[in-house]
Amino acid sequence: MSDAPIEPQDYIYGVKVVQIEDLRVARGLTRRPASSCRHKQLVYDQGERRVWCQDCEAEVEAFDAFVGIVEVFSAGMSKLNTRRRELAEAEQFQIRSRAAKVMDEAWRSTKMAPLCPHCMTAILPEDVAGGVAKTSKSLVVAARKRKQTNPTS
Incomplete structure (x- = not known):
């Protein structure tokens, strides 16, 4: 509703003709009727x-x-x-890891399967669908360093 005051009408000289459109505009409404177009x-x-x-x-x-x-x-x-x-x-949600992209591309092949770099056995998508076992990266890195320094063991 509009904050504009409605002007009081004085009826000293008889009844004045009040334009309904003016009252509508004072109350914040439009003069024109709503169109269907x-x-x-x-x-x-x-x-x-x-x-x-x-x-x-x-x-x-x-x-x-x-x-x-x-x-x-x-x-x-x-x-x-x-x-x-x-x-x-x-x-x-897009795959960002290069390793994951490489594995995904390898699994898309219909005739070949990626191999584990350590034991050289095939890794199929069904092998990791239920989740994978995890270990500490620092333990793996330390074990690989020991293996490189002591190739006899």
Whole structure:
């Protein structure tokens, strides 16, 4: 509701004719009745400096035309933001490790299977589908260093 005060009417000289439109505007409502046309086909006439609807051939106020343009652009921006969010989420779940990419490419082969670099046995996708056993990297690195310094053991 509008904060504009409604002017009091004085009836000293009889009843004055009150324009309903003026009261509606004072209360924050519009003078014009709502139209069933959404004014999607706007024509901007620069010569006459007016905007009119090609569908209903009614003149459209500049503010209403501006609001229509802003609605189209804000809908487009919301679609772009949604797409940007979806792409960021997809990038988060993308495989980033080079080793995982190499294994994935090796498992895509229909005739060959990757081998374990230590025991030279085939590693199939079913072997790791349920999870893999884990150990400390520092323990493995230390064991490999010991093995390199003492090749006899």
